[in-house]
Amino acid sequence: MINKQNSENFYITDANLPINIFSLLEDSIQPRQGKECKLVYEYETNDGGKVQIGTNYYMLTPADINTLYILTTYRQETGQKGDTFEIPLKYIMEKRGLDVTQSENVKLVLQSLDRLMMTKIVIERYGFINERTFKRDIAKFTLLPSYRISQKGSKGRGYKTKLTVTIAKEICHNLDNGYIARGDLDVAKQLVKYKIAHRLYHFLMGKCTRNKTYKRNFAQFVQQDICPELPLEEGKEKVISALIKLESIGLITYKIDRDVICINIRK
Secondary structure (H helix, E strand, O other), X not given: OOOOOOOXXXXXXXXXXXXXXXXXXXXXXXXXXOOOOOEEEEEEOOOOOEEEXXXXXXXXXXXHHHHHHHHHHHHHHOOOOOOEEEEEHHHHHHHOOOOOOOHHHHHHHHHHHHHHHHOEEEEEEEEEOOOOOEEEEEEEEEOOOEEEEEEOOOOOOOOOOEEEEEOOHHHHHHHHOOOOOOOOHXXXXXXXXXXXXXHXXXXXXXXXXXXXXXXXXXXXXXXXXXXXXXXXXXXXXXXXXXXXXXXXXXXXXXXEEOOEEEEEEOO
């Protein structure tokens, strides 16, 4: 049954947008012949609904996907509002591990932005809101509607120093509501085979600020946030295993005291 709180959104924590789906779930994407969608990925959400995500373009590279991660993370960490904002080109290059003094590396970033602009997404979500009411939502958007070079500097300093980018309004809406993860793509890849740990990581990255403590009643945390599809005791067991996994790789520390969970985000 679709959670009414989430029914107005096109995807929730499990989806985390195509930024995860393209990079982590390639084997689950099915080709399809159609005008709008060449590839379609279908999955069940943790609240019992179903989502189909299709794209017209299948040439996104890990570097392209990482660039989108960088844009969404920068927007959130700098407190940007709206779908259009400036970002230093040097920042993107450094996050991608590129030499900022080499002009050919600027071209690599711009190529990634071009491919994001060419990537159209169709997201269809459907399921029963209650026993009698069936709901189907659809969203269509381009990952990156536009970008432009907004300031130029001298060569040797990244030479095109700032970009003005516009991210899809659907992405921004879900970022602002905590439904899209931000964080490290490589960490997400490590966790993809651990379903609950992967879900927990994205939840924490979407809801929390690094080096801050997240507190919540543990039962509510399990039933409402992480494992609403499971009985409480089974959910608690799986969430604790996921917490141990995240702690073992240095992402968090946590404690449960008097039915309250406290999680400190370290990375």
